[in-house]
Amino acid sequence: MISERAAGSDWPLALCEVCVQVLPGVDAAALVLYGDARAQEMVSASDGWAVSLEELQYTLGEGPAVEAYRTGDLVLVGDVRAEQSRWPGFAGAALEEGLAAMSAFPLQVGGIKLGTLDLYQRRPGVLSAEAVADAAVLADLATLALLENELAAADDKLRMEVSYQDVHLATGVLAAKLRMSLEDAFVRLRAHAFAERRSVLEISRDVLDQRISLEHLAD
Template identity: 60%
Template sequence: MTTGTVLDGRRRESLARMIAECAVEPARADWARAVCGVCVDAVTGVDGAALTLRSGARTQEVLGASGPWAAVLEELQYTLGEGPGVEAFATGDPVLVADVRTSQARWPGFAGSGTTAGVGAVFAFPLRAGGIGVGTLDLYRRRPGGLSADALADAAVLADLTTIALLQHTERSGENGLRGVISYEDVNMATGMLAAQLRIDLEDASARLRAHAFATDRSVLDVAGDVLARRIPLDRLTG
């Protein structure tokens, strides 16, 4: 066994202990927030992290974030329906973006809005259990620039460890531990209401909610709340 292999093994054990220590948090949102904090502390060059459950382009729940900035960026990806996390979940492969400003063709909305929100680089890792995607671990950096090979290795290991810990935490906490810090249940309800009243499919209804949110520089969660409260006339969401 080479020295490098020993060091790699020790590093993984160290990261595993850090994630395991988060298990003392009783609530899943607190646990997820603690995991995100570990990622920011452990991965050199990372300024924020978010842990998100995903089951499709329109369905996600932010379980935890290292702080408000990371939570805003995660919500921004949901509102726009695009970004590194969305792509990482869809493809099952890590999406590493060293300079968000250069991704205009890839994600027109996120490249501009993300840069405005202060993100320079994003590193999104899919969380997979038995070949099935369950979410993503998104790491954010304020300045453009890639991560070192060691930092990327740490991030990949943390994504694997987080997937295992997430499944274990869910088994222990049951249904009461399923709610995150940002739930999009209202968005799903508003999408269904809009689809029924305008007699359109759910994909079209979702696209209209997102388009209105983007045009008015608001989150889709806020727009959904207005739709449910009937503060937005439906004719403003048509076309």
């Protein structure tokens, strides 16, 4: 059953909850929109664990979801431990978070790429063929709903579970102050986040609140 909190207009949360409830082996789910390497919004997530794993991929710039969006192909990972050469940063950090397996379904129509539906597992093992087929249907439904959302009036737009607007702002501040490109500024934020074992969103908020010296990020 979908909880009352997920009912009504909050279909993204309902979809994530359904993934956990009906897909065998799935412990958490997240729905994410992508633009480019810096532009990302988390539409919804089933729990905080999924949020932390999405932030981990965003901070590191690698992982199954990043690859699924980039290539447009379904990415099935039955054992994260075996993928440390494929995603050296993400695999190790994700294992520490308790992730054992993951599936990332691209959300796209033709050449239009929107994001990914990501399914997380605490135990290793690739999803069954039936579960993959069911998840693919849910991903298609999410894609259509997101496309409709793009056409909706401003007041009817979805509210993001986690917004990375502060990352965009901090990237702009860093680029202006240190006279570098936005891409280089974003790389500095990511590198600092990785070194501090924190999310790039947390580091960005520290930059905006002046809790981190910009000179420190210039090194």
